[in-house]
Amino acid sequence: MNYPNLFSPIMLGTVEAANRTVMAPINNGLLSVDETWPARTIRYYEERAIGETGLIITGAVRVNGVLAGIPKVGIFNESFIPAHKKLVDRIHEYDTKIFCQLTLNGGKVGKDAPSAIYNPAYPVRPRELTTGEVDGLVQDFIAAAGYAREAGYDGVEVHGGHTYLVGAFMSPSTNRRTDKYGGSFEGRMKFPADILRGIAREHPGFPAGIKFSAYEELPGGIDIPLGIDIAEYLAALDPAYLHVSATSTSLMIKSRYSSVPHMYINRNTLMPLAEKVKERCPDSVVMATGGITVPSEAEEFIFEGKCDMAALGRTVLADAHWARKARFGKTANITPCIRCNVCYYQLWLSEPLKCSMNPYLSHEAEQHLTPSDQPKKVMVVGAGPAGIRCALTASKRGHDVTLYEKNARIGGMVAPGSAPLFKEELRFALEWYETELRESTVNLKLSTEVTPELAESEAPDVLVIAVGGETIVPKIPGIGKPHAVSAIDVLEDISKYPARKAVVIGGGEVGCETACYLADHGAEVTIIESLPHIMAQTQKITLNHMILLLEDRNIEISTGTQVTAITDSGAEVLLPSGKSWGLDADLVVYAVGIKPHGEIVESSGPAMKVRPKTGIIPELSMKAEEVHVIGDCVGVGNILEATAEGERVGRWL
């Protein structure tokens, strides 16, 4: 058997999970009007059960109707039971167990917390819950576990992680109470302990696990030794498992123990915490989470005794069949989660989840492809993510597809984008594209530039133009000098650009990543950004991770500064003070963006308007009756949009 440890059964209290893969709790942003699971969510979980996940832990479900913060699926009276039973019954059609995650948001999202203090975990100063109210909340958790049991769940998970309400009681940073629920380590542990003891007492034999933060990036918060003490204390209460997480995200601060680690941070981010918990609590089932994406690594962690189960969050959003594919040794076919956090940021916008790699996330019922009743000859131009996805989908539907790529390799911008060491996830994406194309009926023609003449001679029924965008060359005096090159040039082949000192023009994502790449190759790097901040259009968490990378490499950043000329000895810049300054550099790299094909008619940041009057797109467009233009060549985006458009057109043909 592949991965024999990962795919061995395990007892969670009184319940046996068929294997050690867990769908980590993921709130998918969908909600019925009655605050239960919509049919779409049931289908979403079902797909992960079809994919042979051993245990599904639902996204957070609230146990109290008043302390809500935001609308959320609830389980706080008997009327909720039938809706939950629908989900449970569906999952039980498969060999998958399902636990309901019980939670209250607390001050992170709502207004109630252990203590009325200002804290970086909270957007505003919350209200302090009275002792009587906390007593009542303990009962709410216990009652909710009872409703969950009646609905047929195999168990519950108490959400004590991420400094939501239960976690906030455990944390010295957020719990400054002097009553029985605070004042000492035991006092801070009383709330979760009373919940776990109460569930065991009132619902004997019904498994209850607990998720908690073994580390908090908060002033005076849980440090690792305290996190391990917390684990030991919880283990003594005999929970079904200890689910080891951390508190970091949704705070505007930097953490190396990120709970939803972006690709800029190493994989298996929280494994050191799980390992320490397992060392201290060898008899507990320890569930690890945080950037676990590779089956062989999950197998090794379990084999080495660092944890007992692998909780996969985004990993099973990108591929619901991760477990099944791993078990059958089809690891190369697993759609990799690139840890871009698009899904996570969707949740913040209160929007249903979307995925860069899986266009059917939140649309699981729509993924079935129907064979075309009129197979066509399809010519796809450009093997970036848009063209590849379109070609794969169209070929699965029975079309005769040829995918043309002018370079000797596939991937489009994902290839240079994957060059920095910390972007390994994009290299996995490239490998996956290669595997999928190799195993498909797509006829891939590399090193073949499609010209209007070639298109005409091939005479396809359908032409899909996915040629990507064009690098913007800034209009700066001296830009034509040999030591002025684009970021793409550097990322494509850094060996051509050995640099002692480099200036990078543009502090967007590409500029910052390229700066790190240059520094990793020995250059002393300065980033010049004309806006007041680097990566101005990037989510704060991603930005914070990037700042760590830049700091680690001693990269200088000058914001509010413009490059006015590229000189033989480097670059001239205009500082915010209005003073001109000369920078010594033997390489000047511009990373000021990509634009769709055509002439720019209006440009104001992302709202760039382009008139594609001339060039390859209008010329190719004349060469077939049915033409589709997709991806960056019409509107510069990212892998999410390119994949979605490729899929849409592939289905349409």
Ligand SMILES: Cc1cc2nc3c(=O)[nH]c(=O)nc-3n(C[C@H](O)[C@H](O)[C@H](O)COP(=O)(O)OP(=O)(O)OC[C@H]3O[C@@H](n4cnc5c(N)ncnc54)[C@H](O)[C@@H]3O)c2cc1C
């Ligand atoms: C450095 C960098 C890093 C990035 N990192 C990320 C990231 O981390 N996450 C993310 O979501 N997005 C990232 N992006 C953006 C993402 O890569 C693009 O949005 C995406 O690749 C666009 O896909 P596409 O298929 O439309 O175009 P492209 O990826 O540009 O692919 C177009 C392809 O068409 C080929 N082509 C062009 N003309 C012809 C022709 N006439 N005949 C044959 N072939 C032709 C090109 O060679 C190219 O391979 C990054 C972009 C860059 C530049």
Ligand SMILES: Cc1cc2nc3c(=O)[nH]c(=O)nc-3n(C[C@H](O)[C@H](O)[C@H](O)COP(=O)(O)O)c2cc1C
């Ligand atoms: C979109 C999204 C929603 C999440 N919702 C929850 C939740 O409801 N409860 C919870 O404990 N963790 C939640 N998490 C955190 C995950 O359970 C998990 O701990 C984290 O994503 C790390 O695992 P991963 O790297 O495999 O994604 C969420 C994460 C994401 C990305």
Ligand code: SF4
């Ligand atoms: S959106 Fe990005 S982070 Fe989220 S599951 Fe998909 S690939 Fe992973």
